[in-house]
Amino acid sequence: MNAAAFAAKVRARETVVGYWVTLDAPPATERIARLGYDYVALDAQHGLFGYSGMLAGLTAIDAAATAVGLVRVAANDATPIGQALDAGAAGIIVPLVSTGADAARAVAATRYPPVGIRSYGPMRSMLRIGPAPAEANEAVTLLAMIETPEGLANVEEIAATPGIDGLYIGPSDLTIAVGGAGPADPAVADAFEDALVRIRRACEAAGIAAGLHTRTGEEAAKRLSEGFTLVTVASDLTHLEIAANAHLTAVRGER
Numbered sequence: 001m002n003a004a005a006f007a008a009k010v011r012a013r014e015t016v017v018g019y020w021v022t023l024d025a026p027p028a029t030e031r032i033a034r035l036g037y038d039y040v041a042l043d044a045q046h047g048l049f050g051y052s053g054m055l056a057g058l059t060a061i062d063a064a065a066t067a068v069g070l071v072r073v074a075a076n077d078a079t080p081i082g083q084a085l086d087a088g089a090a091g092i093i094v095p096l097v098s099t100g101a102d103a104a105r106a107v108a109a110t111r112y113p114p115v116g117i118r119s120y121g122p123m124r125s126m127l128r129i130g131p132a133p134a135e136a137n138e139a140v141t142l143l144a145m146i147e148t149p150e151g152l153a154n155v156e157e158i159a160a161t162p163g164i165d166g167l168y169i170g171p172s173d174l175t176i177a178v179g180g181a182g183p184a185d186p187a188v189a190d191a192f193e194d195a196l197v198r199i200r201r202a203c204e205a206a207g208i209a210a211g212l213h214t215r216t217g218e219e220a221a222k223r224l225s226e227g228f229t230l231v232t233v234a235s236d237l238t239h240l241e242i243a244a245n246a247h248l249t250a251v252r253g254e255r
Contacts, residue, residue, distance in 0.1 A: 001068055002068070003128065006038065006039065006090055006141060010091075010209045011165055016209075017220065018231070019039075019236075020040075020043060021041065022046065022236060023237055024047075026057055029057050029061060033067045034066055038068070039090070042061075042069060043235075044071050044072060045075075045095050054087055071089040071091075073095070074095075076102055076106050081109040088124045090140070096145065099151075100160075103157075106142060107142060107161065107163030110163075112133035112136065115137060120133065143164075143165060143211060146158065146199050147170035147174050152195055152199070159202040165208055165209060166203065166208045166211050166230055167211065168213075175188060178194075178195055200226070211228060211231065212230075216233065220233050
C-alpha cells in the first residue's frame with residue numbers, strides 16, 4: 001500500500017490496523033511490517049531511537065512492501081514533523097493537541113505553501129511519495145492525539161479542523177487526564193470510557209477516523225466493534241517482554 005492509498009482508506013473511515021515500534025531494530029521492524037498490518041508506527045516521542053533510527057525504521061517498513069510507516073513526532077512543531085515527512089513517513093501522529101489552534105498548526109506543518117509552512121526538501125520521501133508539493137500534501141495522513149484535559153474539552157473543535165484526518169487516543173495520558181493516579185487506574189475506568197465515547201462521536205460528526213492505541217488484539221477488535229476505525233496493537237518492547245516471560249515461566253514450571 002502506498003501513502004496516497006492509505007490516506008484514502010483513513011479518510012473513508014475504513015478499518016486500518018497497525019503496530020507500534022519503540023526499538024531501534026530495523027530488521028525486527030521489517031519482519032513485523034510484512035505480517036499484514038496496514039501501518040507500522042514509529043514512536044519518535046517516547047521511543048528508543050533518534051533521527052537515524054527513524055530513517056532506518058521507515059526504510060525497513062518500506063522494504064517489507066505491505067505496510068506504510070507512520071511517525072509519532074516528539075512535538076507539535078514544524079521541524080520534527082518536516083524531518084519525519086522528509087524521511088519518508090506516510091503519516092504523522094502529533095501528540096498533545098489541546099485546541100483547535102494546535103490542530104491547525106499541525107496541519108500547516110504537514111503541508112507545503114501556499115496551504116502550509118512545510119519547508120521543501122523531501123530527500124527520501126521524494127522516492128516514496130513524490131516531489132510535487134500538491135501531491136505530497138494530499139498523500140499525507142495526519143492524526144491528532146487527544147490525551148489532555150483541555151484536548152478532551154475541545155475535542156469537537158479539534159476534530160472539525162480542516163486537514164485533520166483522524167484523532168488518535170493515547171490511553172495512558174487520557175486516563176491521567178480524566179483523573180487517574182496512573183496510566184491504568186481502575187478508579188477512573190468509567191470516566192475513561194465516557195471520554196472514548198465523546199472522542200469517537202466527535203470523529204463521527206466530523207467525518208474523520210477515530211483511532212486509539214490498544215494493548216492486545218482482542219481489545220483492538222472490541223474497539224473496532226464499537227465504532228473506532230483505526231487501531232494500533234501493543235508494541236515491540238511490550239511483546240518482547242511478554243514472550244520472554246512466558247517462556248521463562250514455562251521452563252521453570254511456575255504458575
